[in-house]
Amino acid sequence: MNLALLALAIGAFGIGTTEFVIVGLLPEIATDLTVSIPTAGLLISGYALSVVIGAPLMTLAGSRLPRKTMLIGLMSVFILGNAVCAVAGNYAVLMTGRAVTALCHGAFFGIGSVVAANLVAPNKRASAIAMMFTGLTIANVLGVPMGTALGQQFGWRSTFWAVTAIGLIGVIGLIVLVPPQPREQSSIRVELAVFRRPQVWLALLMTTLGFAGVFASFTYIAPMMTDVAGFSSGSVTWLLIVFGAGLCLGNVLGGKAADRRLMPSLYVILTLLAAVLLIFVWTAHSRPLSVVTILLFGVAGFATVPALQMRVMDKAEGAPALASAANIAAFNLGNAIGAWLGGLAISAQLGYTAPNWVGAALALAGLAVAVFSGALDRKERNAQGRGMSTGRTDAMAGVSA
Numbered sequence: 001m002n003l004a005l006l007a008l009a010i011g012a013f014g015i016g017t018t019e020f021v022i023v024g025l026l027p028e029i030a031t032d033l034t035v036s037i038p039t040a041g042l043l044i045s046g047y048a049l050s051v052v053i054g055a056p057l058m059t060l061a062g063s064r065l066p067r068k069t070m071l072i073g074l075m076s077v078f079i080l081g082n083a084v085c086a087v088a089g090n091y092a093v094l095m096t097g098r099a100v101t102a103l104c105h106g107a108f109f110g111i112g113s114v115v116a117a118n119l120v121a122p123n124k125r126a127s128a129i130a131m132m133f134t135g136l137t138i139a140n141v142l143g144v145p146m147g148t149a150l151g152q153q154f155g156w157r158s159t160f161w162a163v164t165a166i167g168l169i170g171v172i173g174l175i176v177l178v179p180p181q182p183r184e185q186s187s188i189r190v191e192l193a194v195f196r197r198p199q200v201w202l203a204l205l206m207t208t209l210g211f212a213g214v215f216a217s218f219t220y221i222a223p224m225m226t227d228v229a230g231f232s233s234g235s236v237t238w239l240l241i242v243f244g245a246g247l248c249l250g251n252v253l254g255g256k257a258a259d260r261r262l263m264p265s266l267y268v269i270l271t272l273l274a275a276v277l278l279i280f281v282w283t284a285h286s287r288p289l290s291v292v293t294i295l296l297f298g299v300a301g302f303a304t305v306p307a308l309q310m311r312v313m314d315k316a317e318g319a320p321a322l323a324s325a326a327n328i329a330a331f332n333l334g335n336a337i338g339a340w341l342g343g344l345a346i347s348a349q350l351g352y353t354a355p356n357w358v359g360a361a362l363a364l365a366g367l368a369v370a371v372f373s374g375a376l377d378r379k380e381r382n383a384q385g386r387g388m389s390t391g392r393t394d395a396m397a398g399v400s401a
Contacts, residue, residue, distance in 0.1 A: 002131075004119050007173030008112050009135035011075055014166035015105055016139025017147055018082055019047060021163070022098075024148030024236050025156045026222050032156065033091045038343030041219050043098050048215075048336035050099040055106020055329040059322055060188055062107060067115050067181035072174050074104035074111075079167040086160035097160075106332070109133075110325035115181055137251065141244035149237045191322040199315040200323070202373040204330040207308045209366030210270060211334030214301040216342035216359035217277055218243075219335075221294070224352040229290045239294055246298020254303030258310050263374045266307045270370060273300040274363035280356045305331075311373075338362060 022029070022043055030040040062070040081101025088094035109132075116132045151159035194200055217224075225231045225239055257265035276296050283289035309327055316323030341362070342355030350357075 002119055003173075003177045004179065005116055005131045007170065007177040008071075008116055008132040009138075010166065010173050011071070011078075011108060011112065011170040012132055012135030013139045013143055014075075014135075014163055014170055015078065015108060016136040017143030017166065018078075018101055018160070018163045019105065020140060020144045021147035021151070021159055022047075023219060024144060024222055024240055025151045025159065026220075027226070027233065028151060028156045029094070033094065035091050036347075037220070037223055038347050039091070041339050041343045043095060044215070044219050044339045045336035046095050047098045047102040048332035048334075048339070050102030051105045051332035052329040052336070054103035055110065055325040055332075056322060058103060058107030059110045059325040060191070062111050067111055068174065068178050069181075070111055071108065071115065071178070072171060074108045075167055075171045075174060077101070077104045078108075079164055079171065082160050082164040082167060086157045086164060088157075102332075106325045106328040109136075109328055110322075113324060115178065118181070119179075137248055140247055141241065144244065145237045145240045148240060149234075152233060152237070194316045194323060195326075197315060199373060199376065200312065202369060202376070203308070203312040203315050204326060206266070206366050206369050206373065207312065207327055207330040208334040208337065209362050209369060210273070210304045210308060211331050212338035212341070213273060213277065213334075213359040213361075213363035213366060214304075215335040215338030216345075216355045216362060217280065217297070217338075218301070219339040220342055220346065220352060220355050224284055224355075225290060228284045228352050229287050231287065231290075239291070242291055243294050243298040246295040247302035248298075250299035250301065250303035251305055253299065255306035257303070258307035262307060262310055262314070263370065263377070266304070266311065266370045267367065267374075269300060269303045269307060270363050270367040273304065274360045274367065276300045277356045277360040277363065281353045284353045284356070 026037055026040045029035075029043070030037050033040070058074065065073070078101055081097050081099075081103070084097030084100060085094055086097075088097055112132055147159045147162065150162060151157075221239070221243070222233075222236045225236060226233055231239065254265070254269060257269070276293065280293045280297065283293040308331075309324075312323055312327040312330075316326075338359065341358045345354035345358050346352060348354075
């Protein structure tokens with residue numbers, strides 16, 4: 001194993017854990033800081049919005065520094081933000097710490113992907129990037145459940161201290177194991193020019209709506225399982241493990257489907273996501289059915305990731321770094337919107353299953369955008385076909401003349 005890739009994966013593990021672990025600790029945080037569950041859920045929205053802002057800005061700023069230096073700086077910001085969360089005595093300080101932590105998220109994955117690709121032979125670049133993102137996957141399978149268990153046993157602040165320690169290990173790994181990296185050479189003007197393409201914005205909108213559907217429900221899965229399904233708070237940990245297993249399976253299946261036929265796979269996956277969320281409204285009242293639905297929710301929700309990422313990259317050819325960061329920003333904008341809308345449904349006294357209705361509606365909206373984008377693709381191909389046909393006809397006419 002390339003040890004430099006391991007250092008990147010450790011950083012990804014820490015970032016993934018701190019982003020999602022708060023889902024399992026919402027009841028504890030809400031009780032300790034004397035806020036409502038929907039208000040505590042805004043800690044996820046605040047993090048996500050900070051990623052949206054920080055991802056493109058920090059990525060563009062990275063062009064002025066060697067990539068290794070930038071990665072070390074980003075992980076240092078990560079450590080600072082989690083330390084602030086760990087000592088937060090009130091809701092405002094905790095929100096500030098979450099926002100600071102999130103600034104490094106998108107840029108770390110964007111710049112880290114470039115570094116990972118440069119560490120190996122050209123024919124192994126995709127595998128190197130996948131190795132780095134393995135840290136994010138493991139964070140959802142192990143980091144989030146273990147962090148949830150730790151927080152429930154020793155207080156939610158202990159989880160943030162643990163993640164801070166992971167960040168320190170990540171910084172040491174980056175310093176020791178990652179070789180010197182060159183400065184970014186791309187032009188800011190070239191990177192920004194890609195956003196003149198309408199299909200890029202449609203792809204980002206698909207990502208935003210699709211993941212808003214996921215997080216409208218996932219944000220409130222802990223109170224949904226304890227108050228509706230009747231599980232104990234201690235059971236939330238293994239329920240998150242089930243969800244993590246589903247997302248790992250979904251990520252693999254979604255990637256294979258997208259490699260075969262990108263847009264048709266998106267149509268199917270977004271339809272399945274909406275269907276699973278609708279079913280979850282009723283299965284949430286049964287413990288056995290809840291477990292099965294959570295697994296399927298993980299599969300459908302994260303099967304969208306490779307397809308959505310590929311769609312954005314396809315339509316943003318020529319500016320991969322900024323497009324990658326923008327898509328991460330779109331994922332997190334979706335997280336924020338979903339958590340907020342799900343919280344509104346709960347605040348309206350519609351019950352803890354109401355966010356599933358919201359999530360299904362958002363997934364269907366993402367499907368509508370995907371269908372529209374696919375129709376534009378077909379229109380462009382038909383126009384190109386007519387143009388080629390006209391060109392051949394004109395050429396033949398010229399020869400006859």
